[in-house]
Structures are given as structure tokens and as C-alpha cells.
Amino acid sequence: MKGHAVAGPSLALIKYWGKRSTADNTPATGSLAVTLSGLESRTEVSFDDRDSVVVNGEEQPIDRFLPFLDGLKAGLDLENRGLAVKSTNNFPTAAGLASSSSGFAALAGAVAALAGSEAPPSKLSALARLGSGSATRPIYGGFTVFDAGALAAEPEQGESFWPDFRVVLCVVREGAKATSSRKGMESSRLTSPYYQPWVDSSPALLAEARNALSHRDWSRLGPLVRQSYLRMFGTMFSSEPPLIYWQPESLALIQTLEALRREGFTAYETMDAGPQVKVFCPAAQAVELVAELDRRVPGLRYLTAAPGPGLRTWRTPGEV
Ligand code: 2P0
Secondary structure, eight states: OEEEEEEOOEEEEEOOOSEEETTTTEESSOEEEEEBSSOOEEEEEEEESSOEEEETTEEOOGGGTHHHHHHHHHHTTOTTOEEEEEEEESSOSSSSSOHHHHHHHHHHHHHHHHTTOOOOHHHHHHHHHTTOGGGGGGGSSSEEEEOTTOSSOEEEEOTTSOTTEEEEEEESOOSOOSSOHHHHHHHHHHHOTTHHHHHHHHHHHHHHHHHHHHTTOHHHHHHHHHHHHHHHHHHHHTSSSOOOOOOHHHHHHHHHHHHHHHTTOOOEEEEOSSSOEEEEEEHHHHHHHHHHHHHHSTTOEEEEEOBOOOOEEEEEOOOO
16 A cells, blocks of 8 residues: 655744754744645655655655654554655755645655544644644644644634735745754754743734734734744844854845835735745735846746645555
């Protein structure tokens, strides 16, 4: 048999940065995120005599995956089985486009499908957490919340809740980042004097953003989205050594968006552990927004996404 799964990346409006427990990826800050359409991690898993993971055709060092695979096997009654994993992303990997969220969600789903498990989404979300905290979220489509200290994410608003919602992903650099989110957030926790204020101020930000989202209120949600990523970067810049994921084009985009808002666009950016800038805007503005960004900050690649579906899994006959 083969287990298959497809998951979209989970892009946070309100950020998870820092862990309560490094052992099991429970977050110190609650996050509010949207699962994206169009971008996807597609994974298939079969039984084998040893564990192996191939991503985009390249075999990966197995160490990063072994604790996760062991956790999945323990949770799905597959102890002592080897798993051969093949996964592809149709968007840049490990570049700050949330490939670990979709990748680990799809891996948890594919292994559950292979096991013939009837595990509910809440269990799949908790299993995906063992791979990456953000992977709890795209088990569900639409908008999701992964609360501080939680073991699993929860659906917040469904995929069709806000049909007008678009995300323009501005790809500043295609390559993988030098410092993983995992190392970066641990460094912020251990060394930034702004880490605790970041953690302390995040529940209010999350609560206000959930409320603004429930009203589909761009003018309230947008500034909260900006506060979240800029406060998160405050902890990164003030870590020792400093963590600076930005590139010149990142700042150029941030400043261009400030100008475009003054010119009437309803467009609010966020960033993650990488140089890419992601812009939330109404559907009717997306094409013109890309044209303006391309004109003022030329040479980048732009992808546009909408809220997408949650994890999809299935099982097929195949070589044993
Ligand atoms: C987020 N990020 O909420 C935040 C914003 C990046 C910046 O979740 O250590 O890859 O595997 O739990 O999930 C990226 O962190 O970290 C992330 P681990 P993960 O989307």
C-alpha cells in the first residue's frame, strides 16, 4: 500500500515565534494563520526496510526526521516498520514560504493514510506538531488558530469564509535560508531582551486579530498583522548573534506598501523567517497591486493565493 497526502502551507497573520517546550513544539505565542490554495506539499509513503525521506528528488539527512517518524509510528501503531517518504513542493522549499508547515502536515497525513488510520483531524494536527509547530495548522483549511501551549491547532473560519481574501507572495530570494526557524526562535528566546515582552503582548494581539477576522475587517486586521511580524522581528534583530532575514528588496517592498496604502490600496504585509514579503489584500486589488510592486521593485517573482483547503489523504495499492 501507499499513503498519500496533499497540504497547503500555513501563513501566519499573527505569529508563532518561541516555544514553551522545545521537546514537543508547544508554542509560547498563539498564532492565527491562513492555509493557502495553489501552493502544496504532495507526499507519498510506503513501507520499507529502513526509514528514508526524499524531498524534491533529493534524499535528506534522516536525523531531522527520525524523532518525528518515531512519534508518528508510536501514534499510529506502526512501531518497527520502516517508512520510505517521497515529498515534493510546488514552491520554494525552506525559504520562508512555510514549506515546513505543509511538508510535515502532508507527511503526518500520508503516514496516517498508509496505516489505514481513522484518526480525527485533531489527532493529525497533534501528530504534525511533532514535526513542526506550524504544521498543526494546515490540517484545516481556511483560517486556523494554534494557541499558546496548545497541542493541536483548531479551525477558526472555513475556506469560504472570506472569498475576497488574497495573499500576494513576493519571492525575494529562491534559496533556502541560513538559519532555520527552529534555531532562530530558540536563539530569540535565550538571548533577546525583547522576547518576554513579545510573549506577554501576544495574547492581546491574537484576541484582537480573531475579532477583526470575524468581521472581515481589513482596516483593523491589517495593522495587527503588521504589529505581529514587526514585533517578532524585534526579537530577531535583538538576538545574539542578531538574526537578520531581510534583504534590501524586503525593506523596499515594505516601504513601497506604505506608499501604496497612502495611494488607496488596502494591502498589509507580513514576513516570516526569510526575506519573502507576503501581502494580504482584497481580490479586486491583487492584479493591480502586483503590477505596482513589480514596477517599483522590479525583478521579483510574484505568486497569488487564496484561502485553501485543509489536508487531503488517500491510500492506493502499491509495491510492499
Ligand atoms: C509562523 N513561523 O507562525 C511562524 C512565523 C516562522 C515565522 O512557524 O521549530 O517551522 O519546526 O516548530 O513551525 C516557522 O516555525 O518551527 C513558523 P518548528 P516552524 O508561521
